[in-house]
Amino acid sequence: AQSVTQLGSHVSVSEGALVLLRCNYSSSVPPYLFWYVQYPNQGLQLLLKYTSAATLVKGINGFEAEFKKSETSFHLTKPSAHMSDAAEYFCAVSESGGSYIPTFGRGTSLIVHP
Amino acid sequence: NAGVTQTPKFQVLKTGQSMTLQCAQDMNHEYMSWYRQDPGMGLRLIHYSVGAGITDQGEVPNGYNVSRSTTEDFPLRLLSAAPSQTSVYFCASSYARTGELFFGEGSRLTVL
Numbered sequence: 586a587q588s589v590t591q592l593g594s595h596v597s598v599s600e601g602a603l604v605l606l607r608c609n610y611s612s613s614v615p616p617y618l619f620w621y622v623q624y625p626n627q628g629l630q631l632l633l634k635y636t637s638a639a640t641l642v643k644g645i646n647g648f649e650a651e652f653k654k655s656e657t658s659f660h661l662t663k664p665s666a667h668m669s670d671a672a673e674y675f676c677a678v679s680e681s682g683g684s685y686i687p688t689f690g691r692g693t694s695l696i697v698h699p
Numbered sequence: 700n701a702g703v704t705q706t707p708k709f710q711v712l713k714t715g716q717s718m719t720l721q722c723a724q725d726m727n728h729e730y731m732s733w734y735r736q737d738p739g740m741g742l743r744l745i746h747y748s749v750g751a752g753i754t755d756q757g758e759v760p761n762g763y764n765v766s767r768s769t770t771e772d773f774p775l776r777l778l779s780a781a782p783s784q785t786s787v788y789f790c791a792s793s794y795a796r797t798g799e800l801f802f803g804e805g806s807r808l809t810v811l
Contacts, residue, residue: 594739617797628703628789628802629742636797675741685796686732686757691741 587612587678591690599698604648604663606693608676611657616678618659619687620650623673632674635659637681646670671697701725705790705803712780712810720775720806722790728801730793731773732757733765735786736805742789748773780810 592607610616617636621629633644640652650661659676673694679687706721724731732747744757748767762784764776773792777784787807791800 619799621800626805628804629791629800630802631799634799679797681797685730686744686747687800688744689734689742691739 587616587680587688589676589678589688589690591674591676591693593693594691595694595696597696597698598666600668601665604661604666604670604695606661606674606676606695608650608659608661608690609657610659610676610678612678612680614680616680617685617687618650618652619677619679620644620648620659620661621675621677621689622646623675623692625672629675632661666695666697668697668699671695703790703792703801703803705788705806707806708804709807710809712777712808714780714782714810716780718777718780720777720788720790720808722773722775722803723771724773724790724792724801725771726792726794726801727770728792728794729770730796731767732791732793732800733763733773733775734789734791735759736789737786745775745788777808780808782810784808785810 588611590609619634620632623629633642635652643649676690677687703724733745734742746765748754790803
């Protein structure tokens with residue numbers, strides 16, 4: 586069975602600081618991994634996805650994530666936070682060869698201070 | 700581009716009432732799903748469909764019904780609303796099993 590753990594329900598950074606949002610997954614088969622962002626009162630939109638190609642994945646708005654199989658992690662980073670990055674971020678995993686239905690983490694709220 | 704359209708955006712029900720949340724997509728996606736979002740719980744899968752005429756249960760299916768008579772539409776029915784069903788509901792579609800999910804803007808439901 587697949588599962589996702591996002592460490593920290595809230596992460597607070599200053600504008601210009603490094604953003605690091607943590608995601609660990611559990612999967613019995615090679616996983617597909619996703620990061621989604623949700624701005625207030627909106628639906629989720631894809632930031633980036635890993636589907637067994639390059640382990641370092643670049644997404645929109647300057648975000649990137651690295652797949653580390655040995656650590657079962659897929660942490661999301663951005664070198665310099667902007668005020669507009671304040672949102673809820675969700676990590677998701679789906680299993681190749683299974684139902685492919687993704688399981689979502691509980692989300693991490695990113696707060697950006699001026 | 701309409702994408703995934705959900706209606707209504709807001710709804711208030713009394714306990715015991717029934718209603719249908721509508722979801723339509725114009726991208727010819729085979730996969731469609733319904734999630735509910737509650738504070739601190741992330742998104743939990745209610746029901747999903749891998750094509751017209753095929754539906755299956757997700758993590759939290761009790762109290763909800765779905766049908767998929769066409770590729771475009773995937774309505775979610777609340778049979779007898781309960782306060783525990785107060786939530787924000789999201790419909791999503793996908794073009795492939797490993798592809799990204801496209802979400803609607805959500806339907807906020809309050810059950811009194």
